[in-house]
Amino acid sequence: MLEIRNLHVAIGGTEILKGVDLTVNAGEVHAIMGPNGSGKSTLTNVLAGNPAYQVTAGEVRYQGADLLAMPPEIRAREGLFLAFQYPVELPGVRNREFLRTAVNAIRQHRSLDPMELKDFNKLLQEKIKLMKMDSSLVKRSVNEGFSGGEKKRNEMLQMAVLEPRLALLDETDSGLDIDALKTVAEGVNQLKRPDNAIVIVTHYQRMLNYIIPDFVHVLIDGRIVRSGGRELALELESQGYEGIRGDVAATAGAEAGG
Amino acid sequence: MSPTATRASDYQAQFEAFESGLSLNGSGWLHQHRKAALARFQELGFPTARRGNEAWKYTNVAPIARGAFTSAANGQEPSVTPADVRRLAPDARGWTRLVFVDGRFAGSLSSPPRNDGVRVANLAEAAATDRDLVERHLTRYAGYDDEAFTALNTAFLRDGAFIGLERGQTIDDAVHLVFVATGREATAANPRVLIVAREESRATIVESYVSLGDAARFTNAVTEIALEPGATVDHYRLALESPATYHVGLTRASLGRDATLTSASITLGAALVRHDLGVSLDGPGASCRLNGLYATRDRQHVDNHTFIDHASPHTTSRQYYKGVVDGESRAVFSGRVLVRPGAQHADAQQANRNLVLSQGAEVDTKPSLEIFADDVRCSHGATAGHLDEDAVFYLRSRGLDEDMARGVLVRGFVQEIIDTIGLNAVRAFTTRLFAASLAGA
Numbered sequence: 001m002l003e004i005r006n007l008h009v010a011i012g013g014t015e016i017l018k019g020v021d022l023t024v025n026a027g028e029v030h031a032i033m034g035p036n037g038s039g040k041s042t043l044t045n046v047l048a049g050n051p052a053y054q055v056t057a058g059e060v061r062y063q064g065a066d067l068l069a070m071p072p073e074i075r076a077r078e079g080l081f082l083a084f085q086y087p088v089e090l091p092g093v094r095n096r097e098f099l100r101t102a103v104n105a106i107r108q109h110r111s112l113d114p115m116e117l118k119d120f121n122k123l124l125q126e127k128i129k130l131m132k133m134d135s136s137l138v139k140r141s142v143n144e145g146f147s148g149g150e151k152k153r154n155e156m157l158q159m160a161v162l163e164p165r166l167a168l169l170d171e172t173d174s175g176l177d178i179d180a181l182k183t184v185a186e187g188v189n190q191l192k193r194p195d196n197a198i199v200i201v202t203h204y205q206r207m208l209n210y211i212i213p214d215f216v217h218v219l220i221d222g223r224i225v226r227s228g229g230r231e232l233a234l235e236l237e238s239q240g241y242e243g244i245r246g247d248v249a250a251t252a253g254a255e256a257g258g
Numbered sequence: 259m260s261p262t263a264t265r266a267s268d269y270q271a272q273f274e275a276f277e278s279g280l281s282l283n284g285s286g287w288l289h290q291h292r293k294a295a296l297a298r299f300q301e302l303g304f305p306t307a308r309r310g311n312e313a314w315k316y317t318n319v320a321p322i323a324r325g326a327f328t329s330a331a332n333g334q335e336p337s338v339t340p341a342d343v344r345r346l347a348p349d350a351r352g353w354t355r356l357v358f359v360d361g362r363f364a365g366s367l368s369s370p371p372r373n374d375g376v377r378v379a380n381l382a383e384a385a386a387t388d389r390d391l392v393e394r395h396l397t398r399y400a401g402y403d404d405e406a407f408t409a410l411n412t413a414f415l416r417d418g419a420f421i422g423l424e425r426g427q428t429i430d431d432a433v434h435l436v437f438v439a440t441g442r443e444a445t446a447a448n449p450r451v452l453i454v455a456r457e458e459s460r461a462t463i464v465e466s467y468v469s470l471g472d473a474a475r476f477t478n479a480v481t482e483i484a485l486e487p488g489a490t491v492d493h494y495r496l497a498l499e500s501p502a503t504y505h506v507g508l509t510r511a512s513l514g515r516d517a518t519l520t521s522a523s524i525t526l527g528a529a530l531v532r533h534d535l536g537v538s539l540d541g542p543g544a545s546c547r548l549n550g551l552y553a554t555r556d557r558q559h560v561d562n563h564t565f566i567d568h569a570s571p572h573t574t575s576r577q578y579y580k581g582v583v584d585g586e587s588r589a590v591f592s593g594r595v596l597v598r599p600g601a602q603h604a605d606a607q608q609a610n611r612n613l614v615l616s617q618g619a620e621v622d623t624k625p626s627l628e629i630f631a632d633d634v635r636c637s638h639g640a641t642a643g644h645l646d647e648d649a650v651f652y653l654r655s656r657g658l659d660e661d662m663a664r665g666v667l668v669r670g671f672v673q674e675i676i677d678t679i680g681l682n683a684v685r686a687f688t689t690r691l692f693a694a695s696l697a698g699a
Binding site for chain 2: 049052073076077088091098
């Protein structure tokens, strides 16, 4: 579904990603873990098409096509979804109308008729229930005046309504208390299907107690330095990133010396 | 002598022709006002952006002076249909409507005069039938000593709207004043509105200024609002004329003890719109909420001047003006709040926010507070900014293309003011109008 090859990304002339390789197949859940400043958010933003980031080298294939050649809206319409770490507030833009516009833009891309209002309302109610969200939030302006947790839940609501093929969750766990985290995780688990994939980007492994990853990757200083199974997340929890960083440095030193 | 002052003197002949067509029956006092106002206008001349004339620093009215606009001739049948009126302005069942075409009262398009505790009539008639009340209030709030355009309006004062609310009278349905400018070139209209709300009365009043056709027009409107103690008026002013229209408007309100004025000033379409809104909080506990919304494009020019005079203690004012400025257009906001000595516990908030969509657009915004009392709460703020690119990306990441994303954000920006419009028909009409106007933004 997603193949990243030797991805280099800069922002404002500073290189953040220094050659990332990653393959995600349908049906898989991947976790990308790393300390602050390692390039996690850069990776998700580049995949979603944020024009503030410049790809300086490398290639990304999504469902066999050149992802980097697509404008952000085409990526979205092709089923890519980014749950933002810091969702933007949109004063005056009603949550419900915004979601309906998004649903219909995606449907149009897939040559489907706009969704009838009552079908949309039914779908929305169903997903609000799934995310155990306060239904008054959809009548308000998008994210405006929402608490940190409400913003994250609203991202999950959008994801549930838009039913992406590839969902990127950028630090979705931050700002959530433990009950909210469980609810969100349950919601994400219910959206898991054999034909879609989820990439969770996180600093801490606590979310991975509830959404079990098939693969865990450690991103440090713009490179994936270790990949493994779920046990890698537990190892990180006990050793911290410093432990991993030390291992990698030792390996790199041994290679350079040998 | 400047060329514009010469033009002001040209109005003598026009004035004489105008006055000769009027019957002075029972309104000699009005004739005295007209004559004095014309003399004052000739002394003042059209305002210019000369040094020290802050009020007209950003707005050039030379095209109005040069335009040689003349008042519509007497006795012409209006070429406006009821359907035109319903299409051009908001409408709802139950509203009392007065329609003016090119400044002249159009009885055939208007509701019958009301006199059921609420008086709604052509001002030209009310000047005779309700002389005491009209004479007591007319020109009292909008004087013509300093304001050239008000002097001009008063010199040519004839038709207009008089709304008088008896003590304790409440009308649920709005009174709608529709001023239609039609297709004849270089026509001027000088409509006048007088609203007198007696103690504890309550009303909703809508003024709509609209055009039929694209002829160059000049509208010079003056509205005076007197709110006696405890009176409440919701006042909507929609300036929606054609792109060739020059519109100068002045609204003055005086609020007695515990009176409340809510005002929404909506501007869209004309070449130039200047609106001066002055509210005097004369009685303790008086409060006003003034909202404004404008969108400009091409070479349009919109200038909102507000002045709030906290002349009594425990008075409250809230102002929120927002605008979307595109093309080579220019938006001006000048908001002055004065808290007089002794006006303790005055509470004033003022904000002006502008969304600038193009490189060529310009915003001049100048909030000012002058505070001469020590126990007050006052704040003001002004911004002019571009669309938030993070927000554009956020919307695109949900499948909206760039044009859709920008359109959604611009409409969101104006929505905040639209949401403050309490009158359903006006809110729906304004929503449609701005959605259509900003669709390509």
